[in-house]
Amino acid sequence: MNATARSGTFILACAIVAAVVFFGARAVGNDYVYFAGYTVLQFIVLATAWNILGGYTGYVNFGTAAFFALGAYSTVFFHKSFPLPIPVLVVIGAAVSGLVGLGMGYLTLRLRGAFFSIATLALAVVLQTLVVNWNYVGGARGAYVIRPAEVAELSLPYIQYLFAIMLALAVIAIATARIVERSKLGYGFATIRDDELAAEASGVPTLKLKLIATTLSGALMGMAGAPFPYYIGYLQPSSAFALEYAVNSIAMPMIGGTTSWVGPLVGALLLGTLQQITTVTISSAVNLLIVGALLVGFVIVAPNGLIGLWQRVFSKR
Amino acid sequence: MTLMKFCLTESCSVRTRAGFQRGERLSYDLLLNAVMAGLLLGGFYAAVTVGVSVSFGILDIVNIAHPAFIILGSYIAYIVNARFGIDPIVASIIALPAFYGLGAAIYQIYYLSFEKRGQDSLRGLAFFFGILFITEVALVLAFGVDYRYVQAAYTEQSWHVGIVDLPLRMLVPCVMSLLMLAALQLFLTRTFTGRAIMAVAQDQLALQLMAADPIRIKRIAFAISIATASLAGAFLIIIQPVEPSIGRDYIGRVFAICVLGGLGSLPGTLIGAMLLGIVESFTATFYGPSWAPAVSFGLLLLTLAFRPAGLLGR
Amino acid sequence: MAAQILEVEQLSKRFGGFVALDDVNLTVAAGERVGLIGPNGSGKSTLVNCLCGTLVNEAGMVRFEGRDLAGQSAHQRTRLGMARSFQLPRPFASMTVGDNLKVPLLYTVNARRRPPLTDAEITARCEELLTLVGLADRSRQFPRDLTQVDMRKLELARAMATEPKLLIADEAMAGLSNSEVNDIVALLIRLNERGITVILIEHIMRAVMNFSQRLVVLVSGKKIADGRPDEVIRDAQVERAYLGQ
Numbered sequence: 038m039n040a041t042a043r044s045g046t047f048i049l050a051c052a053i054v055a056a057v058v059f060f061g062a063r064a065v066g067n068d069y070v071y072f073a074g075y076t077v078l079q080f081i082v083l084a085t086a087w088n089i090l091g092g093y094t095g096y097v098n099f100g101t102a103a104f105f106a107l108g109a110y111s112t113v114f115f116h117k118s119f120p121l122p123i124p125v126l127v128v129i130g131a132a133v134s135g136l137v138g139l140g141m142g143y144l145t146l147r148l149r150g151a152f153f154s155i156a157t158l159a160l161a162v163v164l165q166t167l168v169v170n171w172n173y174v175g176g177a178r179g180a181y182v183i184r185p186a187e188v189a190e191l192s193l194p195y196i197q198y199l200f201a202i203m204l205a206l207a208v209i210a211i212a213t214a215r216i217v218e219r220s221k222l223g224y225g226f227a228t229i230r231d232d233e234l235a236a237e238a239s240g241v242p243t244l245k246l247k248l249i250a251t252t253l254s255g256a257l258m259g260m261a262g263a264p265f266p267y268y269i270g271y272l273q274p275s276s277a278f279a280l281e282y283a284v285n286s287i288a289m290p291m292i293g294g295t296t297s298w299v300g301p302l303v304g305a306l307l308l309g310t311l312q313q314i315t316t317v318t319i320s321s322a323v324n325l326l327i328v329g330a331l332l333v334g335f336v337i338v339a340p341n342g343l344i345g346l347w348q349r350v351f352s353k354r
Numbered sequence: 355m356t357l358m359k360f361c362l363t364e365s366c367s368v369r370t371r372a373g374f375q376r377g378e379r380l381s382y383d384l385l386l387n388a389v390m391a392g393l394l395l396g397g398f399y400a401a402v403t404v405g406v407s408v409s410f411g412i413l414d415i416v417n418i419a420h421p422a423f424i425i426l427g428s429y430i431a432y433i434v435n436a437r438f439g440i441d442p443i444v445a446s447i448i449a450l451p452a453f454y455g456l457g458a459a460i461y462q463i464y465y466l467s468f469e470k471r472g473q474d475s476l477r478g479l480a481f482f483f484g485i486l487f488i489t490e491v492a493l494v495l496a497f498g499v500d501y502r503y504v505q506a507a508y509t510e511q512s513w514h515v516g517i518v519d520l521p522l523r524m525l526v527p528c529v530m531s532l533l534m535l536a537a538l539q540l541f542l543t544r545t546f547t548g549r550a551i552m553a554v555a556q557d558q559l560a561l562q563l564m565a566a567d568p569i570r571i572k573r574i575a576f577a578i579s580i581a582t583a584s585l586a587g588a589f590l591i592i593i594q595p596v597e598p599s600i601g602r603d604y605i606g607r608v609f610a611i612c613v614l615g616g617l618g619s620l621p622g623t624l625i626g627a628m629l630l631g632i633v634e635s636f637t638a639t640f641y642g643p644s645w646a647p648a649v650s651f652g653l654l655l656l657t658l659a660f661r662p663a664g665l666l667g668r
Numbered sequence: 669m670a671a672q673i674l675e676v677e678q679l680s681k682r683f684g685g686f687v688a689l690d691d692v693n694l695t696v697a698a699g700e701r702v703g704l705i706g707p708n709g710s711g712k713s714t715l716v717n718c719l720c721g722t723l724v725n726e727a728g729m730v731r732f733e734g735r736d737l738a739g740q741s742a743h744q745r746t747r748l749g750m751a752r753s754f755q756l757p758r759p760f761a762s763m764t765v766g767d768n769l770k771v772p773l774l775y776t777v778n779a780r781r782r783p784p785l786t787d788a789e790i791t792a793r794c795e796e797l798l799t800l801v802g803l804a805d806r807s808r809q810f811p812r813d814l815t816q817v818d819m820r821k822l823e824l825a826r827a828m829a830t831e832p833k834l835l836i837a838d839e840a841m842a843g844l845s846n847s848e849v850n851d852i853v854a855l856l857i858r859l860n861e862r863g864i865t866v867i868l869i870e871h872i873m874r875a876v877m878n879f880s881q882r883l884v885v886l887v888s889g890k891k892i893a894d895g896r897p898d899e900v901i902r903d904a905q906v907e908r909a910y911l912g913q
Contacts, residue, residue: 097479099418144659151416152658154479155609158418159651162606166648177644221774228760228771234722235758237742238751240776240830244741280602284487287480295476296762326491333484336477337467 040219048212055204062200071200075268077309078203079261083282084289084301085210086257089217090250091287092295095230096150100157101286103164104134104255106277108262113174113272116182123202127263134259135252142251146244165278179273182266199268203261210257214298217253226250258286281325285312288332294344303343383517388639389632390518396631397528398593400535400624401586402604403611405579410609411618412555413572413579415464416475419482420608421601422489423580427453427587428502428596429493435504442504443530446588450581457580460485461573486601493598501595509592527589532624534585538578539620551575555618603647610654671733673698673834673865674719679728681711681718681889688714689725690889696834696867701860703880703897704869707909711889712869713755716838720752721745732834746772747779751832755839755869757819759811765822766807769794772829780831793829801825801855816843824852834865841872853879877901885909 062070083101091097108130115121115129137160145156169177188198217223225246228236236243266272285308293304308328315324339346402424409417427446434445468478508522542548550571590596607630615626630650637649674696681689689711696702706712717723719730721742730737732748740748760768773793778784785793798804801821811819824840837856841849853875860866870876876883876897883900885893887909893900900906 091476095476097476099483141655144655148658150475151410151479152613154416155418155605156655156658159606159609159654162603162651163648163655166645166651170644224763224767224771224774227762231760231762232758234742235754235760235826236771237722238720238746238754239772239826240743240746240779241771242741242743242775280487280490280599284483287483291480322491322495326488326495329484329488329491333481333488336480336484337463340477 044212044216044219047215048208051208051212055208059201059204063197068196071196073313075196075200075203076313077305078200078207079265080285080289080309081207081302081305082203082210082261083258083286084293084305085207085214085298086254086261087286088290088295088298088301089214089226089257090254092290092300093218093223093226093230094247094250096146096247096250097154097287098157098251098254099154099283099287100159100161101258102278102280102282103157103161104138104258105262105265105282106164106168106274107134107137108259109265109272109277110168110174111259112263112266113180113182116266117173117180123198123264123267127202127206127260130263131256131260134262135256138255139248139252142248146247146251161278161283165274168274168277175272177274179271180266181271182269184267184270195267199264202264206260209260211298211302213253213257214301218298222246222249281328284325284328284332285309288328288335290342292331292335292342294342296341297344300342300344307343384639386518388635390520391524391639392632392635393628394520394524394528394631395635396624396628397531398524398586398589398627399607399611399631400627401527401531401582401589403608403623403627404535404538404620405582405586406608406612407615407618407620407623408551408579408582409576410612411616412551413575414555415461415576416479417482417576417579418479418605418609419486419489420579420583421604422486423453423456423583424587424590424604425493425596425598425601426489427584428591429497429587430584431588431591432502432504432596435506439505441506442588442592443506443526443585446584449584453584454577454581457577458573460580461576464576465569465573486605490598490601497598499597499599501597502591503595504591506592524593527592530585531589534582535620535624538582542620547571547574606647606651606654610650610657613654613657671698672696672731673700673733675729675731675734676719677729677731679715679718679725679730681714681723681725688889689718692728692886692889692891694884694891694894696865698833698865699860699863700865701857701879701881702865702867703876703883704867704886705871705873705876705883706886709888710886712886713838714889715886716752716836716869719745719836720750743775746830746832747776749831749833750836751827751830751834752836753820753823753827753838753840755842757811757816757823759814759819759822759826761811764808764810765803765814766791766794766798768811768822768826769797769829772826776830797825797829800828802851817845817848820844821852824855828859832864834867835859836867836869838869839871840868841870841875849875 058074062074083105087098087101111130111133112126115126121129141156141160142153145153168174174180184195187194191198193201217226225236225241228239228241229243229246233243262277265277269276289304289308290301291304292308293302294300308331312324312328315327335342341348402421405423406417406420409415409420427449430449431442431445434440434448435442464478464481468481508526511522513520513522513525542552550566551574554568554571554575611623611626611630613626614629615622615624630653633653634646634649638646672695674694676692676694679689679692680687692711692715704712704715714723718725721737721740721744732745732750735748737745760771763771770790773785773790794807795804798807801824803818803821803825806814806818811822814822820840820843824837827835827837835856841852844852849872856866856868856879868876868879880897882895883893883897884891885900885903885906892905892909893903
């Protein structure tokens with residue numbers, strides 16, 4: 038079976054899993070499942086997107102919130118003038134975030150990785166300042182995005198519609214990651230991570246590949262942000278640009294494992310579920326403390342994440 | 355609430371509260387005060403940045419958690435000041451050994467986990483980011499999100515030299531900051547340990563041949579960089595009220611100044627800090643304080659894009 | 669008269685106040701075997717880095733097959749036909765030995781060839797190259813499991829995988845035993861017989877003398893000798909450089 042057929046089979050398998058999850062959720066019958074599930078799925082997309090740049094090429098992006106918020110605010114922008122169906126908004130959000138990723142990469146990727154990372158932090162703050170000062174999208178006060186009660190054509194309650202969309206986005210993100218990982222591009226990314234100088238000497242166009250990674254990663258993050266205003270109903274800059282997005286999108290791949298698409302998925306499922314539980318039972322601040330502590334702990338003790346630990350245990354034959 | 359908004363509403367009363375009105379005649383009064391405020395601010399920013407000049411410029415460690423330690427310093431100064439009435443700067447000096455120890459401990463963990471194993475910088479960055487985050491959340495849990503401030507003899511006073519306002523609240527930290535920088539520069543250039551620290555960036559082998567342990571030298575340097583955060587924290591809470599999340603505004607400022615001034619140079623840090631202070635002051639005066647955060651980060655992005663070696667180059 | 673494959677004119681490079689290369693001039697004819705020697709710190713690796721695009725020179729010009737290389741990035745120079753091996757081996761640690769060789773095939777050879785090599789052809793080439801350097805049975809291992817010697821061989825194999833016209837071997841033989849040194853020299857001579865120009869940078873004098881048709885000596889960033897190996901060795905300046913320092 039050649040690579041294309043394998044990818045096709047994988048996407049089909051993902052789609053089947055997604056369908057099972059969706060109808061399973063409907064069977065449970067409790068609306069909370071959709072809300073919590075949406076958040077976890079969102080993290081899957083963000084973690085996978087982050088990993089395409091951070092895990093595969095080794096360039097750390099601290100500005101996940103910036104790309105996520107760009108997607109969200111693109112939606113708000115259009116919602117005010119002429120509402121569009123969510124799938125279209127997703128494409129627009131992806132395009133906007135992807136372009137910004139490309140631009141920022143072009144400015145900073147010729148420098149050392151550390152400078153790129155600091156620049157991503159800078160980007161998040163600059164964008165947040167711009168949004169706060171832009172009254173059309175609500176400025177500091179925020180914007181209301183009224184969610185319809187249901188999607189008439191499908192006779193589906195709106196929250197289920199959003200849940201289904203996020204499932205689809207998760208499938209897209211994971212499939213993209215897997216296809217990239219196993220392609221020539223994936224080899225190129227890995228060489229950049231391992232040794233950029235040797236990569237260049239072997240003929241790898243490192244700048245071009247890094248730009249591709251940044252654009253792709255940014256686009257996927259923007260894609261995740263596009264439905265967010267409808268989910269949350271009232272979008273404030275402080276929630277769109279929350280530092281939690283940066284920490285989680287870094288912690289989840291680091292804990293799961295950064296070298297393949299499985300790591301972010303595992304990390305997002307585990308950490309995402311843990312957070313839902315902690316936030317509800319203890320408090321959201323303690324929850325964040327745990328995430329931060331886990332990040333630092335794993336980075337020190339298990340740098341290859343849970344997948345790495347698994348491989349170490351199972352290769353002792 | 356941003357730093358600039360607070361400064362301007364407190365010191366320059368009616369004139370600048372709403373920002374510069376379009377069409378208003380540019381008065382020297384306003385201009386001179388904006389420059390002065392910028393210089394005072396710049397002095398303070400130099401204190402905030404000097405720790406990173408050492409850890410990033412000399413040791414090549416990207417400690418993005420440095421602002422978190424500064425906020426920690428602010429809170430410690432706040433507690434001591436609120437409980438015992440001691441001047442915050444004095445309190446931070448008392449806390450110096452603790453911060454030094456903290457810095458040494460963190461470097462040891464960093465070295466054993468990352469440098470020794472030859473790990474890529476991805477993990478080091480994630481490590482410090484985690485620390486930044488944990489510190490902020492821990493402070494929120496301990497103190498809540500209310501603004502905290504200190505009381506000292508000079509926080510309310512202001513000197514007037516001609517048409518220029520010099521609020522002591524900004525002047526004292528600025529002067530103390532310059533003293534701290536001068537002391538550090540003397541240490542780095544005149545003492546054996548200091549020169550060893552400057553040398554460790556260039557040539558570890560030569561250092562070993564001089565029978566100095568490079569790891570110990572680096573640990574001392576990093577510990578010093580965290581110790582400066584204690585003082586910088588006291589300066590910060592004198593200048594403005596503090597709450598746990600404002601550390602994030604400073605990440606961009608700190609690295610913007612480092613890059614502007616050329617990594618590892620203390621005089622460069624001072625010049626970069628003054629420059630940033632003046633640019634921010636002007637932006638706040640003429641465009642409104644809500645744009646101030648974008649200034650430093652925007653400046654950083656521009657510098658990285660076009661002149662990454664800094665204005666003074668290296 | 670053989671075409672000049674490499675022309676270096678007045679190449680200079682400084683690091684802050686330190687002058688690493690000072691007005692270096694060098695020409696290499698296609699198909700030549702050139703040896704480059706000099707004491708530690710004389711600028712040999714800096715020269716290689718400037719030629720290959722890893723470092724940018726302040727002054728001077730580098731021409732490859734008549735074409736000015738200014739502005740060409742390292743990977744572009746590799747694709748033009750200039751390959752180098754690193755003094756301290758820099759393998760791709762997360763990939764197997766075999767996959768390490770896939771990279772230059774995918775990104776350099778396939779960038780030039782129409783039609784590009786198929787997956788099967790790439791795998792076959794990797795096997796060939798590994799056999800050539802004596803690493804055939806290590807194809808599935810990871811670089812961290814290799815000995816120093818094998819890593820140097822992998823380093824050379826990776827450079828060879830780019831199908832270069834000019835190969836610069838930067839101290840590829842440090843730490844090898846006598847017979848291993850002979851093997852590598854024989855390998856490089858075989859490559860040269862296929863038409864590849866080779867610049868060998870080495871400290872092992874026996875290897876350099878056996879290999880080179882021409883010997884260049886670099887001291888403190890300046891070229892102090894350039895000619896037939898037996899003549900260069902007897903040059904007074906060269907003696908002073910090696911014995912007097």
